[in-house]
Amino acid sequence: MKRFTLLVLLAALLAGCGDTPVPAETTVPEASAETTEAPLPTFDFEGIALNVLAAESTAYIGYLDVAEQTGEVLNDAIFACNRAVEERLNIVIEQTLEGASAANKTAEALIMASDHVYDLLSLTDRNAFNLAVQGMLLPYDSLPNVDLTQEYWAQGINDTLRMMDRYWLATGDFNLSYYDYTFMMVFNKQLADDLKLDNPYALVNSGKWTLDAFSKMCIGANRDLNGDSKMDDADQWAWSGAYQNIAPSLWVASGAQSIHKNDDDLPVFTMGSDSHFTEVFMKIYDIAFTRGCYHHKTDTQSITALPAFKEGRALFQTTSFQELDGEYYRDMTIDYGILPHPKWDENQAEYYSHVAGGRLFVVPVTAKETEMIGASLEALSRQASEDIIPAYYEIALKSKYTRDDESAKMFDIITDSRIYDLGATIWTNQIRSGFIMRMMKDGSNALASEVEANRAMVEGELQKAIDGFKAQK
Known part of the structure; x- marks a missing residue:
């Protein structure tokens, strides 16, 4: 996982903590644009919609997009990430939210009926797996423009989910439920x-x-x-x-x-x-x-x-x-x-x-715009690694969770493995x-x-x- 020193990230967070010193060398996943990865290609999908069914839950972050900026760190990072992807690909992310159980039922019903309404559907991991078993999903490794070897894909989790050397299911940095359940x-x-x-x-x-x-x-x-x-x-x-x-x-x-x-x-x-x-x-x-x-x-x-x-x-x-x-x-x-x-x-x-599971965004076999879907998933995961994951850490490091300078290193250890x-x-x-x-x-x-x-x-x-x-x- 990419890293950078915490001087910038933690200075503001710890400034209000009295005599608490700002650490000089502790590290967390990188938020800067400095990266060794090749630049993502820019596409022009002529403004078509990426239609997403996502889950609304108080137990974890199951949504993909947010409607507007609110001033809350994580919300605004998700907003910025998705708008950047929309601009890069010339697409529009259209998200429908349902409760977690309802989203499972809707997704399964649509896929079983071969009714193409959504390009991406959010399901509990075991529900998604069952649909993969039945041949109702397009494997991630069959999608154009997806490179699962990149570090912004959860390679360890994805390798475990892999069956018969096919990545029927996968998750990446855009999917925060897999951080929530760590x-x-x-x-x-x-x-x-x-x-x-x-x-x-x-x-x-x-x-x-x-x-x-x-x-x-x-x-x-x-x-x-x-x-x-x-x-x-x-x-x-x-x-x-x-x-x-x-x-x-x-x-x-x-x-x-x-x-x-x-x-x-x-x-x-x-x-x-x-x-x-x-x-x-x-x-x-x-x-x-x-x-x-x-x-x-x-x-x-x-x-x-x-x-x-x-x-x-x-x-x-x-x-x-x-x-x-x-x-x-x-x-x-x-x-x-x-x-x-x-x-x-x-x-x-x-x-x-x-990691005790999470939601998985799956691609139904009925999907038609696979080049756009693949490019969107790759761009979302890459952009999330630069925008969303550092913000998620900031929330975690900002009084909700930790109160000492050692915390950042512990978070690295916990999430890196x-x-x-x-x-x-x-x-x-x-x-x-x-x-x-x-x-x-x-x-x-x-x-x-x-x-x-x-x-x-x-x-x-x-x-x-x-x-x-x-x-x-």
Whole structure:
């Protein structure tokens, strides 16, 4: 990812923070026009419309365009980006917004009916994948003017979504939902100081932020604040977070996957045969339940445990960019920092960040103006990398999320290594939000028996996809 020094970007953001110094060397993704990429070609599509069906949601950014400038940083960056693309290509972006579920239904109905109304349609990733299986979408690599090797395309995510060496689906920097659903950890800096813990930032920077280091910090962090001799909602916890997210965030961070792909670039359910996955899962279970570090709740997703961090009663919390902008963090007064999830051990070269899905903009097989659509997608992703992504970072770095100079580097680490696990996204209903979430809810470590109990169901779903893609070759 392109970078530039934060002097310009952060000077204005930190000027109002009293004696907080402006960092001299910290870096974030580049906003300047200085780039090593070849200039995008200029087209003249004679003012035709790029018709887009997008999603309106309070949970993530599912829209592609905004109607006008409002003075809000991210809104105006999206506006500027899209107007620049319109001018470069001589097109007009026409966006229709529907609620997330309604947009899914509308898109699926139009595509199944071969009714060409939109050039791009926004669907939840698993809904989009199902349409790709049925041959209802044009692969991105079949579109003229699209170069998926460029860094403004999410190459790691796209390679995971690739099937049989075809990019039926893809995402790039114009699609902010994949940033919104990127997971990280937050930590309470005052509690860390009170507990005399190692500096988490120093551990990350030295490559020593591992599951063992995380476990060591968690042990002894619980406190029975109300003195009733039991740990409950009123007490201090080492770690909290929605239990459908804690396990995949940590196994992805440890370099494990619930589904791999074989030599034919097709999915294989490997949880039962992957010794590393089993070892990682058992370590997660040990920290969460054997050692009792996790604020375990049994409501639908352990959501009632989340306010503990905002109230200063949790040392760590697993969360996402989207959640950081939600009610549990808004107007929070405690001083906190942001970290990637810990890696497996010091031999692991990188930190990895779990991406729990998002919306995908797909091209229906009925699309006619494929040259314009391809050029638009390429230009939108390239322009977004220069306009929108730096603005997204500015929002994140501007008091909503972070309060220290180390934050920018942590954001780089978190977003530079975003990883997609097919069992926590495309097949989340079967795996992550299926038996894994149930195990976390029940505090169970019976991984082998759960895998075997669900194997036929999971492999049956994978086989449907395999058959669908093979039929299109």
